[in-house]
Amino acid sequence: MKDGSFKNIEDIQLGDETKxxxxxxxxxxxxxxxxxxxxxxxxxxxxxxxxxxxxRVHKTDAKKxxxxxxxxxxxxxxxxxxxxxxxxxxxxxxTSYGSQISDAASLEELNYGTLRGIHQxxxxx
Numbered sequence: 001m002k003d004g005s006f007k008n009i010e011d012i013q014l015g016d017e018t019k020x021x022x023x024x025x026x027x028x029x030x031x032x033x034x035x036x037x038x039x040x041x042x043x044x045x046x047x048x049x050x051x052x053x054x055x056r057v058h059k060t061d062a063k064k065x066x067x068x069x070x071x072x073x074x075x076x077x078x079x080x081x082x083x084x085x086x087x088x089x090x091x092x093x094x095t096s097y098g099s100q101i102s103d104a105a106s107l108e109e110l111n112y113g114t115l116r117g118i119h120q121x122x123x124x125x
Contacts, residue, residue: 009073009084020081020091027074027092034070035063040084043072045103047090047110054090054110056103 001007002017016023035044035057042048044058044065057063074092075082082089093099094106101109 009075012073012075018075018077019083021077021079023075023077025074025076025092029072029074030069031072032069034066034068034072036066037063038085038087040087041066041070042089047094047107049088049090049110054107056107 002019007016012018012023012026014023014026031043033044034041037048037057037060042057044056044063046057047054048057048060050060050062076093077091080091080093080095082091090106090110095101095109095113097106097109
């Protein structure tokens with residue numbers, strides 16, 4: 001959370017202040033495709049920042065596909081970031097463009113912003 005405390009994702013509510021911004025949306029659903037990314041269970045299409053490069057979890061070396069049906073939690077935050085155990089993920093919308101751009105364009109936007117140091121002022125790089 002913004003104040004350095006921790007909260008399980010299922011307990012996060014609208015208006016909560018996280019390190020990645022104020023929560024403005026929450027969604028839940030079920031999936032049969034989930035990855036264990038260094039101990040964090042996340043969808044394969046989630047964007048993760050590794051070594052200052054944004055990529056999809058399913059395209060990383062650090063993922064392992066898990067079997068089963070899983071409840072997933074999606075958040076929208078004002079800064080479009082979610083931090084879990086020191087790992088930086090993009091939120092559900094990923095960028096201010098949200099669903100207006102393709103997944104590929106979203107990664108391009110994330111990487112352009114990262115490479116230009118847009119997030120440096122927040123101590124994220």
